[in-house]
Amino acid sequence: MSKTSYHRTARVTAALGACVCAVSLAGTALAHKTFLAPQQMVWEAGETITISFTSALAYPDIQFAIGADRIESAAAHVGQEAVASLSYEEADASLEISFDTQAQGYGVLAVTTHPRSGEIPPKDVALYFDELDAAQAVRDRFDALPGNPALMRSYAKLSKTVFCVAECGGGGRVFSPLGHALEFVPVQGDSRSFVLFREGEPLGDHRVFIDTVHGQVHQARTDAAGRFEVTEAATGTILMSAVWIDVPETADGTYHSDQASLTIQLD
Secondary structure, three states, X not given: OOHHHXXXXXXXXXXXXXXXXXOEEOOOOOOOEEEEEEOOOEEOOXXXXXXXXXXXXXXXXXXXXXXXXXXXXXXXXXXXXXXXXXXEEEOOOOEEEEEOOOOOEEEEEEEEEOOEEEEEOHHHHHHHHHHOXXXXXXXXXXXXXXXXXXXEEEEEEEEEEEEEEOEOOOOOHHHOOOOOOEEEEEEOOEEEEXXXXXXXXXXXXXXXXXXXXXXXXXXXXXXXXXXXEEOOOOOOEEEEEEEEEOOOOOOOOOEEEEEEEEEEEOO
16 A cells, blocks of 8 residues: 555544543644554555654654664564564655564554754743643753753654554554653553553653544543543544653753654554
């Protein structure tokens, strides 16, 4: 299936809301969404699997290329088996990641990027913290600085996608954390429940963005166990994303954020 077909298929899915906590349309969201977009969600046994790693202003567009040199780590599992090797091809609007496997069942591809750093101008710091839903401890640390300084920040993108080979069944690595600093994990046996993990532990009371292929952006907050659910009204492929900002050791240090995403077909 081509990337164009992926977009066309994605856009026929229904709008969704997410719950545990009240859901509303997001007022703001991160300007760029980085995610993995499989060319199809179910693959034939023995077929070469290709997944696009891209960044876009709106999901599910495949818009901005990510160079292979930005990849810090990448790993794929199908069932309980790790994929031996991945290949990369840089396209105009994405990095194409391909691999072969003889395993069948649920699969997951997980990719992290090397951190990038930069400076946020003083006039934009408050908006930056709002968009990333920064914890009060983060804001207080920066506010302790005298004057009106710029904010030194770094960030890494931590992306996952779930797909199937031959059939969507079995267990495997899909249903457990893979070791990312921040990541979404589906709940086995409940196709509409997910948990957000931070350093391997459930992250409670944290904001999650949920993008639909119709251009709607919903918000939810995880419960005390890091869990949230997608309503029965939702079908098709969606994008989940969340951000965590570390509190630096000193107020004038670098404020690092981990930006996690998961693309998954709910039905």
